[in-house]
């Protein structure tokens with residue numbers, strides 16, 4: 001076990017875990033930020049997506065010892081769900097079960113910072129790494145488009 | 151938020167127990183009402199006193215209403231749509247409603263199950279009664295206060311009006327209403343007076359989902375809780391011989407390693423050490439029964455397809471005669487693999503087995519079954535066990551089977567600690583309760599350009615189609631018809647998977663009818679309309695027949711019109727599939743084009759008849775998801791076994807449909823005033839047939855096996 005100090009959602013946090021502990025479990029178990037979800041643990045599904053230094057990353061596959069930048073999770077995307085992506089998600093009532101959606105929104109938020117006016121094709125490709133077993137993809141894509149205009 | 155105990159009132163719907171309308175999740179963010187404001191500026195003011203009106207609702211002294219949603223929420227949106235029905239009959243402003251998930255209470259609620267797409271259909275009357283009866287009690291209370299006849303009063307949006315223009319809000323009469331006699335036979339609203347049902351209402355958990363609040367079973371935390379990760383036999387048919395846990399115990403954070411049955415649980419302070427240590431257990435396994443492989447199953451099932459030794463599930467006319475007199479016989483075999491459920495939230499469950507009480511919480515479609523099994527496993531009375539349901543990251547049938555809640559109870563009971571069991575994705579995919587591999591042989595006899603006979607034989611691992619299915623289409627449409635099946639016992643655990651049996655049967659049948667249409671030289675829509683016309687009078691006299699030929703015709707007409715059937719530009723190929731399941735009629739028409747020599751599914755047009763649509767926008771979401779799920783699994787879903795070991799353990803080896811692979815989906819509902827039916831399953835089954843039939847027109851290749859991707863190069 002070792003001590004790691006992380007900047008999570010603008011707050012400095014110190015945790016005591018093994019160096020190989022994935023950021024995902026540090027967030028969920030040590031810091032009580034359970035909005036970031038576990039889906040596969042091998043960087044395949046996107047459920048665990050967070051931002052590190054503003055870039056969308058798979059928190060299940062980054063050991064805490066390799067985190068070198070401020071972390072933003074769904075809980076830190078905005079106060080009370082007012083980030084454009086969250087607003088658009090609400091406007092389109094995107095979720096079914098809702099489990100994949102934090103990851104979807106984190107991917108979308110990072111993508112929209114890079115591409116302010118994406119085409120439909122660019123949206124699909126950007127979102128392709130996030131699985132939704134419920135099949136909410138059409139609404140996800142519409143919401144990303146809407147968010148790009150907010 | 152004290153529940154006021156109410157006296158002198160009769161039990162409601164044979165409700166036992168007095169206070170509380172269910173489990174109250176004390177989360178403050180529930181207090182946002184059903185309004186989903188852009189900015190959460192307006193938060194509902196909480197009342198200082200709540201009055202229980204009945205099991206389904208309580209009313210605050212300020213008129214705020216809490217409606218308890220009794221059924222498990224797996225993403226089918228019943229947590230929103232069921233309370234909408236109560237609110238409609240209660241006649242209140244939806245923005246003044248708070249919805250809370252009720253815990254398991256079989257005394258209060260009739261059917262706390264998420265399964266078979268039945269929540270809305272079977273809940274409809276009880277939910278309307280709950281709202282209407284409560285409304286009448288509130289009216290009666292106001293009438294008593296004003297000393298007038300209740301029939302002189304009117305209600306709108308939670309405000310009662312008296313004959314002289316007096317007004318009382320529900321909150322003002324709630325305390326009195328709670329003590330009133332429960333009236334019987336209260337009439338329901340006229341359908342034409344609905345204003346909540348039939349309007350778009352957002353998911354009541356939406357704000358909590360988009361802000362990442364702890365809603366799901368996997369998010370459960372309790373004081374002193376340990377995380378449990380379980381090592382199970384790597385192959386079906388194996389048992390545990392011995393194990394060495396020395397390395398596992400060295401992992402920091404690990405507190406215990408427990409053997410139970412053929413499994414070993416690692417208990418740790420956090421998820422990661424539990425999962426990591428599990429991999430370090432050195433276990434020896436031995437063959438317990440047979441180690442089965444798909445190659446063997448294939449042979450066994452083909453043999454079963456060709457043995458006609460069971461009682462038919464349905465037998466009309468004289469099939470053998472029809473076949474012996476036929477001009478031509480068509481015979482086709484359709485084959486499917488096993489499928490894992492792959493809910494995005496892996497299986498998990500919380501259990502705290504204490505001396506005084508047992509607490510169980512988590513994602514479960516059948517909480518009552520979990521309780522009754524736990525009671526046996528840990529030898530405790532059912533009354534001592536409290537089961538509450540979390541929101542679920544998908545169900546799809548997997549969470550009908552509470553093997554994980556059983557494990558959680560057993561581990562907690564041995565460890566004497568509160569534990570949260572978590573499956574890794576690998577556990578989830580390899581310790582499944584799979585959709586079994588099934589094969590169908592379908593045959594038709596043709597004479598004088600008509601179908602005279604139809605035989606369908608099913609060969610399935612572990613179990614055959616349930617009793618209603620043989621009475622679906624084409625029962626009634628073909629005079630000589632025989633539906634039969636055989637099963638092959640297996641030690642691989644199998645069970646219901648979104649639209650059990652029909653999830654594959656619909657593809658087989660609807661592909662087969664396309665071949666029949668081709669042989670008869672008929673348009674595919676015309677053939678289906680003609681067969682349904684024949685079935686109409688028969689369906690009237692034969693009570694067993696499950697579908698409505700007229701309603702299916704209505705769906706076909708609507709879908710054909712919206713999809714511009716037969717009027718597509720050259721280069722767009724259409725395929726149709728019409729399928730009834732779970733009391734809902736669905737037609738899907740797929741458009742396929744060729745791009746760079748590959749068939750690409752561009753669009754699916756869907757018409758649904760589910761009676762009254764409770765929440766149209768959410769219903770559209772569900773219908774769309776079912777179609778995408780259906781396409782995804784027909785196209786890519788594949789699980790095979792080699793010596794008892796599943797071929798895939800995670801998403802690097804198992805392909806689920808992704809964002810770039812979906813077609814445009816266009817959804818239409820048949821306008822209806824009939825009682826509502828469910829939508830969680832019925833739009834999945836027709837999808838495979840619709841795309842297969844369109845792919846055939848585009849490429850000349852028929853699909854007989856799922857997944858299609860193995861058969862040819864197709865793109866979603």
Ligand code: FES
Pocket residue numbers: 037038039040041042043044045046047048049058059060061
């Ligand atoms: S949990 Fe990290 S990508 Fe699936």
Ligand code: FES
Pocket residue numbers: 095096097098099100101131132133134135136225494543544
């Ligand atoms: S909403 Fe259920 S997995 Fe995406």
